[in-house]
Amino acid sequence: MAKNPVFDETYRRYLSEFACLDIKKRAPVLGVEPDGDGVLVRFFTEIYRVSQQGVTGPNGRRPIHAVSVVLLKYFILCPQETPEDDRWVSYRDFKDAAPFVGAFANNTEQTIADNFCGDADGLAAACTRLGGTKADQDLPYDVAMQVYALPRIPLLLLFNDSDDEFSSSCSVLFERRAEKFLDMECLAIVGWLFSDYLERVRGRMDTF
DSSP: OOOOHHHHHHHHHHHHHHHTSOHHHHHHHHTOEEETTEEEEEETTEEEEEETTEEEOTTSSOOOHHHHHHHHHHHHTOOSSOOOOOOEEEGGGSTTOGGGHHHHIIIIIIHHHHHTTTOHHHHHHHHHHTTOEEOSSOOSSSEEEEEEEETTEEEEEEEEOOOSSOOOEEEEEEEGGGGGTSOHHHHHHHHHHHHHHHHHHHHOOOOO
């Protein structure tokens, strides 16, 4: 399949912006590890290397466009210091989320609810395979797990399975400060990839 030239143009533009950054200064804020002329960053369970030459995954190849964009924007949008507001909020609560709210609800929350209907244990196991842990709070849900997408971007998954009265439901929350690290399009992409990875690791361990 031929590469989309728009994707390649976007990728090159973000790489040129990345090349102008002081990565060593941003590394502590982002929770990443400098590596020679680049930096290592964990995205869910995989370690990626980002440098002026490009984004590479554990297999040494460039990952899918969505992952490349999220990783590059994570560096480009880095705040000067780590924000303090760690309150959990829904995606729709972010100021600029409106254009993507419907897609996030359908592609992330409803997709997880549908894929794991009748399989709450499978969802908990999939979250664990993605590095997730049980939520610190005692929450009234069948599954309440925290999963880190990026070092400063944790997700809180809340799932109730279907019963005689209600269909299965899912909410994926972010910390309020997530909007300081990624824009709304990238946070929506993170949600979509999260739902996709959960479905993948239920049956097999793919390389992302």
